Amino acid sequence: MSGETLPPLYRAEQVRELDRRAIVGGIAGFALMQRASAAAWQLLRHRFPEVCSLTVLCGAGNNGGDGHVLAALAAAEGLRVQRLLIKDIDELTGDARLAADMATAAGVGAEPWAPGRVLEGELLVDALLGTGLDGEVRGAFREAIAAINSSGRPVLAIDIPSGLHADTGAMLGEAVRATATVTFIGDKLGLHTGAARDHVGELHFRALGVDAAGEADLVPAAYLLEEGLIGSWLPPRKRTAHKGDCGHALILGGAPGFGGAALLAAEACARLGAGKVSLATAPEHVVACLTRRPEVMAHGVRGAADLGELPRRADVLVVGPGLGQGSWGQGVLQAALAAGRPLVVDADGLNLLVTRFSSTRRGDWILTPHPGEAARLLGCSAAEVEADRPAAALALRERWGGVVVLKGAGTLVAGPSGLAVCPFGNPGMASGGMGDALSGILGALLSQGVPLEAAAQLGVLVHALAADLAATQAGERGLLAGDLASYARILVNPTMGADDAAATR
Incomplete structure (x- = not known):
């Protein structure tokens, strides 16, 4: 599965262009609005089948128009519908006015929004603000959003939860927390990262008969990773495979007093299939490594001079877990940078890049910052990173090269x-150590010959899916980084059937 076959994500301006082209191609704007409303209504009946009453909150534009048409459809099916308006019907124009008149003709009443207005429906429909929002929500819209969020009722958001930025996923002052969101024509990048993960709920995409893929000049802003990516890069191994075929990864980390992080990375690397895993760590951590994971070849390193040729004998280096920013970590990172091997750099390895190796830029590394580390790498604040995560990920790659993994809700991978x-x-x-486990996973994939960008995408995917599998079995609270390796191992063997398994016995 290549990037081109993954589900595409678009920016709001691109989706508006798709909408415009559909209209030019012969689909009337009001017909598109009716398609969207019908799709939302069908989802509503499927997802909330017991609901007998709705409150539909309608804004002033086409998003509000979708709400008006949905209100008409619901009334025609016998539901009780309360329609609350931010803008009076007489002030509406174009398709939004046609939609409002359609709801009125269907017998749906219309009440102006006012603070303290009782929301009567068992289900609330958010049709307040669409994808054109790019400034902070204010006035009546903010009041209505706050009322929705404090209602305790389930919420269906039309196209996007009001108050979210469609391109960045940032919350613009106040945003609806939806139970489910149905989005149209092109899936939006901002529905999948950052604050959006707390607001979108279950996401459903409906193309409405518009073929975005057929518009070759509209290059998607991003692609959505899917589980099928795993099998495309990790087929069953040949029966004659030996450890030399599966690569040698070296984990460099675990400064004095910080041995756990490097050991977590080493164990994840081994579980994900690296043929050989070495660990260069402070001498006092070697016994713990041999006790917990004797398959890892642990080397006690008092400083960079003790590394010798070890970095050059490995196929890939993972540097950063438990590295520290003192002289030990500085020397080890310098040796790793000089070894001429592909790198995964995390944690204090990233911090040292900023303070000690700021002129470095490479094409053969994967950098894995969380927002705080990303801010240091870019010379800005973590809040600025989170305000536009896609832009930050792309800026990191432009500045530092290689492939960048910007961690967080809706992790982003920026590559060529x-x-x-x-x-x-x-x-x-x-919880602590999750990034260390990811670094080890990435090292294992690179050591087995997965190309740099594919390894970053695949590693992020496996890491997240392993956490979901672990949470499904035992819950989210108390999930430890050390739990992931065994679940990830299951995921990276997706095509092993009974016959293949029998051949290994």
């Missing part, structure tokens, strides 16, 4: 072919 977004993962991953 553009952006990819991971829709998996869960809040249980908010």
Whole structure:
């Protein structure tokens, strides 16, 4: 599965262009609005089959128009519908006015929004603000969003939860927390990363008969990672495979007093299939490594001079877990940079790049910053990174080269072919060592010959799916980084059937 076959994601301006081209091609704007509303209504009946009453909150534009048409459809099916308006019907124009008149003709009442207005429906429909929003939500819209969020009712958002930025996933002051969102024509990048993960709920995409893929000049802003990517890069091994075929990864980390991070990375690397895994760590951590994971070849390193030829004997280097920013870590990172091997750089390896190796730029490394580390790499604040995660990921790659993994909700991978977004993962991953496990996974994939950008995408995907699998079995709270390796091992063997398994016995 190549990037071109992954589901595409678009920016709001691109989706508006798709909408415009569909209209030029002969689909009337109001017909598109009716298609969108019908798709939303069908999802509503499927997802909330017991609901007998709705409150539809309608804004002033076409997003509000979708709400008006949905209100008409619901009334025609016998549901009780409360329609709340931010803008009076007489002030509406174009398709939005046609939609509002359609709801009125269907017998749906219309009430102006006012603070303290009682929301009567069992289900709330958010049709307040669409994808054109690019400034902070204010006034009546903010009041209505706050009322929705404090209602305790389930919410269906039309196209996008009001208050979210369609391109960045950032919350623009206040945003609806939806139970489900149905989006149209082109899936939006901003629905999959950052604050959006707390607001979108279940996401459903409906193309409405518009073929975005047929518009070759509209290059997607990103692609959505899918589980099928695993089997395309990790087929069953040949029966004659030996450890030399599967690569040698060296983990460099674990400064004095920080041995756990490097050991987590080494164990994940081994579980993900690296033929040989070496660990260069402070001498006092070697016994713990041999006790926990004797398959890892642990080397006690008092400083960079003790590394000798070890970095050059490996196929890939993972540097950063437990590295520290003192002289030990500085020397080890310098040796790794000089070894001429592909690199995965994480944690204090990233911090040292900023403070000690700021002129370095490479094409053969994967950098894996969280937002705080990304801010240091870019010379900005973490809040600025989170305000536009896609732009930050692309800027990191432009500045530092290689492939960049911007971690967080909706992890982003920026590489030569553009952006990819991971829709998996869960809040249980908010615990120490998760990044170390990811670094080890990435090292294992690179050691087995997966190309740099594909390894980054695949590693992020496996890491997140392993956490989801672990959470499904035992819950999110208490999920530990050390739990992931065994689940990830299951995921990277997706095509092994009974016959293949029998051949290994």
